[in-house]
Amino acid sequence: MARVVGVHGIGKQLLGEDSLLKEWRPALTDGLRRAGSAGAVAEADVAMAFYGDLFRPAGEFLAVGDPPYSAADVEEGFEQELLLAWWRAAAESDPQVVPPDADTLAATPRSVQAALRALSGSRFFAGVALRGMVFDLKQVHRYLTERDLRARARERVLEAIGEETRVVVAHSLGSVVAYEALCARPGHQVRALVSFGSPLGIPNLILHRLEPAPLGMGGDVRGVWPGTDELVWTNVADDGDVVALVKDLRPAFGDRLRSVRVHNGSHAHDATAYLTDALFGKAIAGGLA
Known part of the structure; x- marks a missing residue:
């Protein structure tokens, strides 16, 4: 060993x-x-x-890589809360990330889209596709549940x-x-x-x-x-x-x-x-x- x-x-x-x-x-x-x-x-x-x-999703014909997740796939509760926490943290360390204001911190579909859009332009998530960010959220969620x-x-x-x-x-x-x-x-x-x-x-x-x-x-x-x-x-x-x-x-x-x-x-x-x-x-x- x-x-x-x-x-x-x-x-x-x-x-x-x-x-x-x-x-x-x-x-x-x-x-x-x-x-x-x-x-x-x-x-x-x-x-x-x-x-x-x-x-990793089970392999099948005509399917490659991660599932084609979108903002609509970010579930209420844990996934939305973790995503918004990432957004706040990214805004604190990266001046290019627009910080969330009080109105957008509510876990709503619009705030999820805003968070993903803001993170996609950050240094931290540079080069990470939207579906990749959602997949990462779901990995943490799945492990814990x-x-x-x-x-x-x-x-x-x-x-x-x-x-x-x-x-x-x-x-x-x-x-x-x-x-x-x-x-x-x-x-x-x-x-x-x-x-x-x-x-x-x-x-x-x-x-x-x-x-x-x-x-x-x-x-x-x-x-x-x-x-x-x-x-x-x-x-x-x-x-x-x-x-x-x-x-x-x-x-x-x-x-x-x-x-x-x-x-x-x-x-x-x-x-x-x-x-x-x-x-x-x-x-x-x-x-x-």
């Missing part, structure tokens, strides 16, 4: 373990080199826990983690999957969890829906620690990362969590941009020491 296990984020349903590792392995090595720990991990020591195919899919995704992570695994590196929605998987295996030997671009701290939409459920009530909740006291959890976030709406996870999971800010430029949510940072490499090296 690998010493380092990566867990990918949303929107990777058309890729696979090997294609993702082609991007992650060299970026991870660069981050370790920046941290002064070049050679800390060999190529064979890194594996990818892949669950993206669980979201479809019990069988949720269990299968967590099992993919647990299958990749062995007795020799010391570091779990989890991106975006993958940080939610990895967190729940580690909580589901008491006694695991992972010594470092490095989450990045993580939505784990978003109240109501994500934090309050975690399994196991956080302790406390209302706005005063505390997530369960995903391991023993020996586990070091580092959360890395870029100020412009729209998915990581809550940058500092310490209020949600405790002060022993290490909170790190990085600067990924126009690639705020890109996994490889995170992985190449020296502080990210330091967090991985610490778990391997």
Whole structure:
């Protein structure tokens, strides 16, 4: 089993373990080199826990890629609320995004269309088709509401983690999957969890829906620690990362969590941009020491 296990984020349903590792392995090595720990991990020591195919529509003749979603497919409730939260976050970090005003914050079809239109012109979602944004919304929603899919995704992570695994590196929605998987295996030997671009701290939409459920009530909740006291959890976030709406996870999971800010430029949510940072490499090296 690998010493380092990566867990990918949303929107990777058309890729696979090997294609993702082609991007992650060299970026991870660069981050370790920046941290002064070049050679800390060999190529064979890194594996990818892949669950993206669980979201891929079954193949059929005359159908290619994601379903042709439109604004009308964004469901009321969770999906509309998360979309509007992304819009607010994008407007705060990107001056080119027109901020939502009080009238458009109501979850109406018109506000959904306005949000998708505003996000399509942002740096964060540059190059992402409208149907891709809607598909990403639905991936998060489906993971949190479809019990069988949720269990299968967590099992993919647990299958990749062995007795020799010391570091779990989890991106975006993958940080939610990895967190729940580690909580589901008491006694695991992972010594470092490095989450990045993580939505784990978003109240109501994500934090309050975690399994196991956080302790406390209302706005005063505390997530369960995903391991023993020996586990070091580092959360890395870029100020412009729209998915990581809550940058500092310490209020949600405790002060022993290490909170790190990085600067990924126009690639705020890109996994490889995170992985190449020296502080990210330091967090991985610490778990391997």
